[in-house]
Amino acid sequence: MKILHIGPSEVSVLSTRGGAVQRRIVGLARIQADEGHDVTVLSPSAHEEPMAGTHDDWRRVDVPLRTERPLRDYEFLMKSRRALAEQSFDVLHAHGVPDAHRWLGGLAATSVQTVDFYRYRLTNRRLGHRYYTKSLNRYASIMPVSDFCRSGLSAYYPELTTRLDVVPNGVDPTQFVSNTAAADAARVALGLPGDRRLVVYLGRVCHQKGSDLLGPLAERLGTSHPDVTVVAAGPPEQFSARTGARSTLMDDLVAAGVVVTGAVHEDHLSGLLGAADVVVLPTRADEMFGMAALEALSCGTPVVASDLGGIPEAVGSAGVVFPVGDVHAFHSSVAEVMDGLASGDDWAEKARAHALGFTWAEVTRMTHAVYSVALGSS
Template identity: 35%
Template structure:
């Protein structure tokens, strides 16, 4: 493995999942993170580019060079063939065929960090004599791998970046010993408010509670709907933003229909917006008094929690996975899948304007310290691309 001293001034090439959109129209978290890391660069940071499939949304995030490639269509049998190949010690040829298109022009790129976002199978396709491959893990990616396959697939990896210490610990537990010291943590960031000490906006006639996320069981929107229904208060209103996927026109799933059925019996007004592009999501967050992240699964990181804080809302979130690392001391944590505990937390904020204001202020301060510039400084430091480390970047 090349030492980080060879890495100063190397550009960053971010490779997102084939077919994903590098656009504010998508609800996918990975493009949001890549855009934040690009914009968080300091004057001394190396330049960045993003590798994007041709034919994806044309209204892309600004301020970065986009490298297009013709996407290779996935074959229906690839997933099953890859699973079978991995069990007998062969490479996952289907995944590699799709990812090979993303780096087909890598010989013409300047020596770079190639950041493979959620893509272990891209790592062995990066030419290690020219580039430094980096696996950027936003989720747990390695549960289906054995040590032998991981050693073969990730042997050339420069670093394995995880978005939380929780995810890093899980990842290390799955890796063969020689790869474990390559795991580093770079927490996600947020567009911080201008002044963390600004007076929080007062609540209106209703305490406006907002959920943003995919409306699937893992995300726990049903827990929030049930908590609001248990409150039975007409001075609380709930807005649920999101769909099961990232398509506003998709038909409702059984779970989404059940959410609406549950909400119909609530004394509190409940609105379902369906999927919205990020610009509209930000507008709704700016009207929120409380943003709730009620996940019942161990999320690696809760980007929505930081976005709620940055928008000036108090945040209540599940105490699970990497969510507490996002929330820090800026919000209220409740046990996951606990309707009564969530209802009690919301009631406390609805009944006490001082507590609500204090929680909003704490959240704004947390968002300010988690600005994207801090995340980028940390990334530069752990990859060895920074000439001088920013004070506190390794915190």
């Protein structure tokens, strides 16, 4: 099967500063290529000239982009179509790019779209909402990443007639695994103390992700658990932010005693999550799944997260959820898990077992089931 993947225009698919969408594309491409499929991935590039590279037997086509969003999104689609004009595919798999079928659908026998956010630019206006309803209805299947996402998508686009198939995000259990040496290396690389227990947040440092709650958490843990350090690991606002960029929120967190690392290189992600005693996701809004939670669980690390959106589906019984924005409940939940660990509670086995239900191999199997139905109806 010939498969074409395309994601957003912000950052390269293989960027060390990417997010869940980029990780999903790479996770699927690797498994699909291992299974013998011909896989091409379109990736935005900062290079002046387009490059093509092969990674684990899947092919990446870099598309040079020079504009800023929103024009960048259309530049990416236009140049992608031009770069692949002489090629054809069985499946176009778009990831958060509702316009991909309009521009690239003619290159493939069928097209599907993975959705982890569905309020696109101008959808709050009648014409914009109608435009995106028509765009999404062009796909043979839409794949929301959680049951929560499916329900929200259906409610937001009541005239959506395209088939909906829930396919969650996944995790690589060979990359995200408990490893003492990797944990020690991550502590050193990120400047984290080697003699303290860690509560780690991994993701964009912004209000939407609830990062502002890390300051109050650090202050309360400073009294109740003085041997604990709270860590905020991630870029400010957007994954495409330049390395070393700071924000006012980051400065506020430092003032509250939080260690702010900035973006974490791919080489140290697993080590950081494994070094953590608890990983936290205090998201306030728009969380359709929670891949970081799944990656932490794969490392055997328990998760404390907001009871929001698709997060409970990602966490299952291998973590604890608390009411959104409730600082007291956030602290109490983290403290409870930390105390349990100190008393010998074994979260690791439960966490790892839950994560193994979401391997990229399993997600690929579910994805290919959708491809089969889409091809059969095309």
